[in-house]
Amino acid sequence: MTILMETTPYKACLFDLDGTLVDTLFSIAHFGNGALESFGLPAIAPAAYKRLVGNGADVLIQRMLETVGARLRPEDVKALRAAYDRRYEADPLALAGPYPGLPDVLARLHERGVLLGVLSNKPDNMTQYIAHAFYGKVLSQVRGQREGSPKKPDPAVPLEMAAAWGLSPGEILYIGDSGVDMETGKNAGMDACGVLWGFRDEEELRRCGAVYLAGDPAQLEQAALGKGRKA
Known part of the structure; x- marks a missing residue:
């Protein structure tokens, strides 16, 4: 009541x-999946991003890698974060x-x-x-x-x-x-x-x-x- x-x-x-x-769910999924695919990693269903976001971009990247079962070297994790940032900053209002x-x-x-x-x-x-x-x-x-x-x-x-x-x-x-x-x-x-x-x-x-x-x-x-x- x-x-x-x-x-x-x-x-x-x-x-x-x-x-x-x-x-921003489909926006984050779009840029996140673009970054993953640039590293030869599979995309994540947009709905799954609901549980990945909320604690900042570094944690988002970690959770994305955990979701697809990938383990990268620290320098490659940083490069993946940079790839995500570049895509987002190029078109922040997309979707x-x-x-x-x-x-x-x-x-x-x-x-x-x-x-x-x-x-x-x-x-x-x-x-x-x-x-x-x-x-x-x-x-x-x-x-x-x-x-x-x-x-x-x-x-x-x-x-x-x-x-x-x-x-x-x-x-x-x-x-x-x-x-x-x-x-x-x-x-x-x-x-x-x-x-x-x-x-x-x-x-x-x-x-x-x-x-x-x-x-x-x-x-x-x-x-x-x-x-x-x-x-």
Whole structure:
């Protein structure tokens, strides 16, 4: 049963990118499989990439190799990562797009004065490009994985972003589609909302600390206003 909670709306929302704001599954699969095939390795079914992503590009490459049962020398693993990056950077919007309804939800939240940002484990250059291409008009902060900065679920970067907004963690809702995202919110002292249209399932989101669950953009908007479906 859905329960509406009458609480104070959050002052900011911090979003994951892949599987949350932007459907990049076929994009990642396209570039990942292109890199694998350039090394004479078999392609992976796009649906399988749902379980491979979420912890950054280096981990993605490791999981891709495990999936196809290949063992490469360290220098070849680096070369495979470079091949993936080259393909992605050449056409970062290929086969990608915002999930239906989300641009309107973010626009309404922005109009209400809710601050909006993106934090992803995707490399920073690609995170910046994709987030700004689809949502740039409403975003005040965007961070991807940068050298020297810890990846999610470490709370360091979300706390830096909270400080840049001048907000306490409890005033921010962290929104994502994976257990890593739920743990990121929990570790940073932020409530976490798990979206059910992304790459991972409801059980993982609940197990990893989701406070809210959103089955569609309307439910996400309610969560951002403090009235969402409790997990």
